[in-house]
Amino acid sequence: MGGYTFDRNILEDGRVVESIGGPPYHMYRAYKTVGGEYSVVSPVGEDFDIWRDYNRDYTRFLEVFYGCETLRFTNEYTASGRRQRVSGGGYQLSIVNTIDFLERLFPEHVVVSPVYNEVPLKLVQSLSTLFKLSIDIQGFIREVGDNGTIIHRGLPDELYSISYYLFKLSSEESEYIDLDKVDAEYIVLTNGREGATLILGDSGFYIPAYPLSGVDETGSGDIFTYLFLHGLMKYSDPVEASCYASAYTSYILEGGGTDPQERFKLVKEGVKQVR
Numbered sequence: 001m002g003g004y005t006f007d008r009n010i011l012e013d014g015r016v017v018e019s020i021g022g023p024p025y026h027m028y029r030a031y032k033t034v035g036g037e038y039s040v041v042s043p044v045g046e047d048f049d050i051w052r053d054y055n056r057d058y059t060r061f062l063e064v065f066y067g068c069e070t071l072r073f074t075n076e077y078t079a080s081g082r083r084q085r086v087s088g089g090g091y092q093l094s095i096v097n098t099i100d101f102l103e104r105l106f107p108e109h110v111v112v113s114p115v116y117n118e119v120p121l122k123l124v125q126s127l128s129t130l131f132k133l134s135i136d137i138q139g140f141i142r143e144v145g146d147n148g149t150i151i152h153r154g155l156p157d158e159l160y161s162i163s164y165y166l167f168k169l170s171s172e173e174s175e176y177i178d179l180d181k182v183d184a185e186y187i188v189l190t191n192g193r194e195g196a197t198l199i200l201g202d203s204g205f206y207i208p209a210y211p212l213s214g215v216d217e218t219g220s221g222d223i224f225t226y227l228f229l230h231g232l233m234k235y236s237d238p239v240e241a242s243c244y245a246s247a248y249t250s251y252i253l254e255g256g257g258t259d260p261q262e263r264f265k266l267v268k269e270g271v272k273q274v275r
Contacts, residue, residue, distance in 0.1 A: 070088055071087075113168075
């Protein structure tokens with residue numbers, strides 16, 4: 001659950017890549033590679049013409065907001081990190097319509113992953129009473145500064161009162177989160193090319209990233225999230241699932257290359273307990 005976007009990605013080497021983006025799109029990339037189960041809940045503007053292709057697809061609920069433009073992100077990558085700008089949007093999923101759709105579909109698991117203010121807090125609170133819930137907090141801590149630049153704020157207090165299956169955040173977002181207040185079975189902190197940290201209660205594990213260069217890494221966190229949850233179903237072990245997610249994320253971002261099982265093996269060899 002989160003917003004489709006139109007993305008313009010400016011890579012370190014100056015190349016510009018324009019595509020559909022947002023968590024629903026990037027998780028779909030993972031689904032197409034490894035399988036599993038996948039459905040979508042997303043608000044979009046009236047300019048998102050692709051929504052017409054989904055009219056007969058019962059696994060997708062796209063709430064169209066006429067008079068609004070779909071969220072647009074510019075992601076500029078440099079050696080020191082990523083700068084983001086956003087425009088469009090200004091809409092939020094309807095609580096009643098969203099829950100009605102989900103109660104008819106009745107998924108085993110709901111992943112909430114907004115990009116910018118398109119999922120209301122009250123909807124997340126309602127979902128937590130109905131489904132097993134995982135969250136990527138990126139869209140809940142973003143604000144817009146000058147010229148549409150994304151800046152960050154602290155996580156809303158309401159989200160600390162919910163129990164999660166998976167709580168996902170990035171290293172750059174971690175300074176805005178009090179992890180001691182988070183109630184989750186699994187916490188995953190991703191750090192791009194530096195790998196990820198899996199937190200299990202009082203224990204923590206460093207999960208290395210498979211080396212990448214010269215690829216568009218937009219959506220890597222969303223891909224990792226889907227693969228981690230799929231890996232848990234596959235292996236029933238969170239460390240194995242994290243290694244699986246790391247290996248297959250690199251494979252998807254590269255669009256092929258070294259066999260993902262070979263990557264999986266190499267990633268597992270680099271795991272370290274860190275706490």
